[in-house]
Amino acid sequence: MKNIKHYIAIATCLIILVAAACKKNDGYNKTPISGDTTKPGVVTNVKVDNFNGGAYITYNLPNSENILYVLAQYNIREGVKRETKSSYYTDTVTVNGFAASADYDVTLYTVSRANVMSDPVTVKVHPETPVYQLIRPSINVNADFGGVNVQALNPLKKEIGIIITAFDATTNSMEVQDQFFTKADTINYSIRGYSTDPRQFGVYVTDQWGNISDTLKREISPLYEELLNKSLFSAFNLPSDTPIGYGWQLPNLWNGTENGDGWHTLPGEKPPFVCTFDVGRVYKLSRFVMWERFGEWAYGHGNPRDFSLWGTKVANPKDAKLPISAPEGAVVGDWINLGNFHFPDPPSGSPPGSTTASDEAFVRAGVNFNVPFDAPTVRFIRLAVNRSWSGGDIAHVMELSLYGNPQ
Incomplete structure (x- = not known):
């Protein structure tokens, strides 16, 4: 019997908690709805603080607990009306979206919990340049x-x-x-x-x-730009390149397949994770498209988060250990930093590791990056991954397509 009473008490508490949670307060004093249909008083001591494209309007409310909100009605341009509501619990209403820096009339009403509007109070605002x-x-x-x-x-x-x-x-x-x-x-x-x-x-x-x-x-x-002919590409392995693992090969990076093997470094290495290849002729690069590894790896694992592109047109460039970060245009031996890039954050706004279907679709489609317009012409490319989405000790990319103007 004691147990039954105990369970009844718990159930009663849960019902009360659920009922309380359902009574969400959205900021308006509208519970209970009033049967008082008396016209409410007007706002007083109205002041205007203009900003770019809008204004903050402050005021004193009439001394009445029957007020629900303050309503502002105004035109932002010819024929386009807007209205903004401000809760009983605040003394400011924001009006925004004006088309020009000019005089506009804003009409203010107090509205009671019985949905009765006060007499209008008109105030003039003059927004700063939108x-x-x-x-x-x-x-x-x-x-x-x-x-x-x-x-x-x-x-x-x-x-x-x-x-x-x-x-x-x-x-x-x-x-x-x-x-x-x-x-x-x-x-x-x-x-x-x-x-x-x-x-x-x-x-x-x-x-x-x-x-x-x-x-x-x-x-x-x-x-003019063209897709660089991948049949002319070849690996140009340098001693400071990061070892490749798992049986993957560097030419997988340009084999035209985004859903297979790509470039994948061995674990246990430190950034930057680097690979080097020859595109077959000298180009003024315009942009490139990167396909990161998708599926369970999207926005995680060894997918690049921050990376750099280095290049040179020296006929037989020498090896040079690249820094983790360097400004655009920096020179290290025969190599020039063509640009620093950040793979866009998940479009959904979800944190990495909580990838949505739309995030994965974004990765699958490939992401376009512009090469700075003043970057020099190059024949040899080094991709240097400075940080992966996991921050770990590997990097991988499925496919890379480059565009440019042959020189």
């Missing part, structure tokens, strides 16, 4: 291998979109070719897949509220 407009003057677009390169500055690190358009002979108009969204402070982005024929390109900036800048237009002739 972020999308701040970025637009910094945009620069130039010819790149197989397309164009767009550079811009986003010093406030706000989410914006770079929209690239190009003339389409089929529609006889400018059509959107690519949309790139980022919070990065420095934007350096390329689109490819075009012939070397001159073409009209355009670039504009947008934000999450649908505001768009004017378009920068330029006629550009993309630079």
